[in-house]
Amino acid sequence: MSTSAAPAAWRVRAARAWRTLKELLRPPRRLSFTRAGGLLTGAIVAMGFAALNTGNNLLYLVLGALLGLIMVSGWLSEQSLRRNQVQRRVPRAATAGEPLRITYEVSNHKRRLPTLSLELREKRFEEAAYLQAAWPGKTGIARATLVLQKRGVYALSRILVSTSFPFGLFIKERDVDLPGYLVVWPRTDRAVRRPRVGGERARQLGESTAVAGGVGRGEYRGLRSFRPGDDPRDVHWRSTARLGQPVVREYERESNHSLWVCLDLRAAPDERAEEAVELASSICARAINEGQRVGLATNEVVIDAGAGAGQLERILDSLARARFRPEAPVLALPADGAQCVLVTASRTATADYADVFVAGET
């Protein structure tokens, strides 16, 4: 055992050393040519030859000016890149497949020179944000819109700040180390059938829910004034007309009928696993939108049943972080099996659950 572990440790250490070395040797700036820059460089070489060949002194003058242009370009682009404080603002969470916006705030700490024409992008994403200008002592804002197709927690480590200022000849790039993360929830709009829970009665309830909006939300409690976000179907029109302001019916929560969605993570992290996550999130989202109390149980985390938008966010957050691995601990029933729905990537243990959703089979 020890003999096999030793080289592994050595290898780990070597890899770490290699990473550190790479980090140390990372150039402070990276430079690449634009098309115009390439042409200009070619022109400079050609003119150098021409000047040498003909001995034409005016060509030397022009050649020197072109080299000076490159110097000025280098200095100005450096001025644009340096002494900027970059802050990143990411949304609390985003949904897979939907556009999300990352905002960068660039504060210019230079005394006199503006920061002009910056492109900022995350090291792991392609989409860039463009900052037109940040004047001395001021802060400029740039936004990048990107669409992430996979749920998960994206660690953000490094922002690549680049500029082709001032002449568009070269692209100068520097790194700004700014750790952060981005939570991408799984999508919740997958078409999925209604879960069958609590035997026959639940099914009736489920079916009747589609007919009458009130059922499934518990006992009628009274009237209250309308708050943004209330279901328009709950508006009590007669009272609204009488009071001159919108009034809605309020129901008691039906605590007995919590829905537990159990996601089994004991599977390989593949397409089907992702589908299982989306099934689970879609089931939870629909149930919560319908006012039901929903809980989530995975092999690692249990989120107690609850209702409302906050509960959905907690569930989606947790689903975004769910990691599939075959050696995960066995999934335990969080509550009475009649309230539990199993969502799994592979049909394994199906007993005790009221309903089972298998990815790829629904």
Next chain:
Amino acid sequence: MNLRRLHHRLLAVMGLAAVVAFLSGAGLETPIILLTAVLLLIALFWQPSARTHEKLEWLFRIAAVLLTVRAIYYMVALPDDVVLPMVDVLLVLVASEALRPEEITAQTRLYSLSFALLIAASAYRAGVAFGLAFVVFLVTGTITLMIGHLLRQAAKHRMPEPVLERGFLIRVGLLSCVMLFMSALLFVAFPRVTRQWMGRGVPVTSSIIGFSDRVSLSEHGSRLYPNPEVVLRVEFPDVRPSDRSLYWRGRSYEVFDGVAWSRTGRLYRREPLSTFYAARWPKPAIEQRIYAAPIDVNVVFALSPVLELRRGSPAFRFDQTPSGDFFYTGSPAPTYGAVSLGEQPADADLRAFPAVYTPGDSVFLQLPRLSGRVYRLTDSLIAGHEQRIDQVRAVEDYLRTQFRYTLDLPATAAETGLEHFLFERRAGHCEYFSTAMVVLLRSAGIPARNVNGFLGGQWNEFGNFLTVTQNQAHSWVEVYFPRWGWVRFDPTPAATGDTAAAQNNWFGPFRFLVDGLEHRWNKWVLEYDLQKQVDVFRRTASAITPEPSARTSSEPAGARSWWIWAAAAFIVLFVIRALLSRTTDTVAALETRTYLNLRKAYRRAGYDPQPSLPPLAFVNRLEHMHAPGLTHARSVVLLYLERRFGNGDAAVETIRAEAELALRQLRARKRRQVV
């Protein structure tokens, strides 16, 4: 003014600068350049609408196609100067690009087109205007390129046009000084050694072939309106001679057909050698360094007689004809040194030897058909004079005193004849005087010839050199004296007031200034070569390292090069400052860095294996693991979050202090573990 319009106008200025640069070299060789200049001026203030532009574009396209066809024809059929036809195409393209509506952002073409024009200008021997246009091109070019880039980026990212402060634009414009400095530096320092690896060398000018025979009298010195075009600029390294005695001899003529002078190809006797003059004529010799402007004849002008001619550039080659004139090849504008004898033999010396002419060639006695009154006039003039010098002086005096100098030309063709000058008009310009004197002397059997060149010059205090212009074109006479060779005589009376005033008007000082600039431009830019380069480096080196002999002078050696040390100190300070500012470069806010450092420390200690863990989860983890410094670490994280995301106003110092405490406890735990 919005940025887009400013960009457009600056582009037009760039184009104009390139046009001026080209004009300074090639002049008005291509008339299209004037059209382009006008169109660029229009583009400064007006831009066509999209519709007008569409129509204009057609015109430009047709013109461009036609000119391209012409250029190809020139290239294939006439192996002549192909630069001009190509420049014509270029000019039409520049004009068409300048006259585009504002909306079109693809103006990058105009950058390269005007730049190409600038390069084309360098193919000619461009004057000092090139330098000025070059500076304007660089300054406007720097700003234009930057604005254009910002506009293109804004369009690419669908953003509104940026707003730039005027001060910033001016500062960017000033940055072009860096380019000028680089330009100057490279210009001075780039080694001028290897050249002509490929292609042809400097073409041999063709003027030499058609040179020897016949030159019309009116071609030289007959421009009677003031022409201030500079022909020679002369530096005197040793001593400056008086202006009056400076006869810049160009070429001589032997044959006069009654109207024009020409040269004969039948001369077999060589001019007396320079050693001949050096042995006989009075000293001292005058050294001249001559920068000649290109004129249409390849004549070497210098004071006469020339003892020695030195090449100013390796390409410069010269040759001497049997009649003693010098010609050059291989250089469009020659620079050369000459050592000449400044003074002529005195009349007494000339009188001491009998005037027996033995040239063995009657060409210097050749005469056109003359009427008897010419001979009678000669006889009356030389009557009573035995010595050749006295006869010559008599004729010279007669012309000087009895005739009047005028720039007015004879009214009709019938009045242009020599005899009309001698007997009716008795007034004319220098060519009439010299021709008359030669004819009169020859009719008396004295060998003489007509010589052209320049007389005198204007001293330029601004540059300490002598400027000789076309105004100073002159014609005089050389008479052969057996022991002395060819001696100069000038029968032309002094110019009257009005002629002299034309050359010294109020405009004079300004002209001197421009001429001084032009001279420096030619000397230090166009003629800059290996020799001058070595010279510059040697002078710089001697300024840096004081020579041992310099130590004996009154000031200490250190003081002489104090500025070197100042410059070195400045550079060192600059580098240190750059390094320091690099370390203080604030990438992330201080609180962020403090937080990140804290996490790094805990990660190294093994409490934080997951870098992607959010801040609060990190605190929870520390709590869970009973990490040392937990309370301080927690407050760091909370303060950090508050400050970064919650607009909290906790002092950064507090966060740092907390972090310091947390780290101290962490280190203390670590030490205990080790022990």
